[in-house]
Amino acid sequence: ICRAMGADAIIDRNAEGYRFWKDENTQDPKEWKRFGKRIRELTGGEDIDIVFEHPGRETFGASVFVTRKGGTITTCASTSGYMHEYDNRYLWMSLKRIIGSHFANYREAWEANRLIAKGKIHPTLSKVYSLEDTGQAAYDVHRNLHQGKVGVLCLAPEEGLGVRDHEKRAKHLDAINRFRNI
DSSP states (O other): OTGGGTOSSOOOTTTTTOOSEEETTEEOHHHHHHHHHHHHHHHTSOOEEEEEEOSOTTTHHHHHHHEEEEEEEEEOOOTTOSOOOOOTHHHHTTTOEEEEOOSOOHHHHHHHHHHHHTTSSOOOOSEEEEGGGHHHHHHHHHTTOOOSOEEEESSOSSTTTTOSOHHHHHHHHHHHTTTTTO
């Protein structure tokens, strides 16, 4: 998926066995260091300028650690938990900053909609639930059993009924569905 989106260097932290927590209450800085070393192997010795931190609790400490001195950690979600923990020495002593981001202002939202309408960017859902399965959707999100974004069909019996330009949708269907069945 990442390569399809243009990424050159990818680390699958699960496949490479990174465990940033020794147990539920104890982070593992040795794993942060191992992770940072792997990043530098892939980037020719460079640390990361900007980390877009989405998982939250599970990875936040590692994200603060691996960001370069003077770099930025942008948090935009907390899929694995919103109580983020990190070693503040790696933030303040290295002059890093954490910024929160919750999508966009009015102008940016307008521009995003324009780009979606032009087929330049694609609103993706990893799973769509029927109205009858709303409880399961809420449970899956609450328990972090989902990947990415989920949707619930409220006034439609099936997907695609609001599509006005079927030709454009067909052209971009692979991109729209890239996160399905992950």
